[in-house]
Amino acid sequence: MGSAEIASGYVNRMIERESRGWGDTSNAMARLQTRYGLPFWTLNHLRTKRAKSIDATLFQRIRAAYLDMCERQIAHLRHELDLEKEVNPDALMEDFESEASELLAKVREAKKTAKRTKTGT
Numbered sequence: 001m002g003s004a005e006i007a008s009g010y011v012n013r014m015i016e017r018e019s020r021g022w023g024d025t026s027n028a029m030a031r032l033q034t035r036y037g038l039p040f041w042t043l044n045h046l047r048t049k050r051a052k053s054i055d056a057t058l059f060q061r062i063r064a065a066y067l068d069m070c071e072r073q074i075a076h077l078r079h080e081l082d083l084e085k086e087v088n089p090d091a092l093m094e095d096f097e098s099e100a101s102e103l104l105a106k107v108r109e110a111k112k113t114a115k116r117t118k119t120g121t
Contacts, residue, residue, distance in 0.1 A: 004046070004054045010066040011046040017069060033038060036065035067111045074104045 018028035029043045038061060045051040046062075054062075078100050085093050 002053070003059045004051050005049075007054050007059050007062045008046045008049050008051070010062050011043055013064055014069050015043070015047060023063070025086070031064070036061070036068070038062060038065060049092045064111065064114050067107055067114060071104065071111065074100055074107060078104070 014032055015028045018031055019025060020028070025047075029040055029047070032038055032043060033040045038058075042051070042058065046054070052089060078097070081093055081096055081100065
C-alpha cells in the first residue's frame with residue numbers, strides 16, 4: 001500500500017469523525033484545514049483518491065493530525081467514563097479506564113515517534 005493510499009485512509013477517517021452528518025463533508029474538511037493547517041484541496045483529492053502520490057512532509061503532517069484526532073477521541077472517552085462513574089459509582093470501570101489509559105499512552109508514543117521522524121532527531 002502506497003503512502004497516498006494510507007494518507008487517503010487517514011483523511012477519510014478524520015472527515016468521517018469530524019463530519020456532523022450527511023452533507024457536511026466540505027465543512028468537515030474546512031474545520032480540519034483550520035485545526036491542522038492541511039490544505040482543503042489536498043484533503044479533497046486524498047478523500048476522492050485522485051492523489052496518486054504525496055510528499056513525505058505532507059504525509060507526516062496528515063499522520064500527526066490523525067494521531068492528534070485519535071488522542072482527542074480517547075480523552076473524550078475517558079471523560080465519558082468519568083461521567084459514568086459519577087452517575088453509577090458501583091459500576092466496575094477500572095478495566096475500561098485502564099485500557100483507555102494504555103491506548104492513550106500508545107497514541108502519545110506514536111505521536112512522539114512521528115515528531116522525531118519529521119524533525120529527523
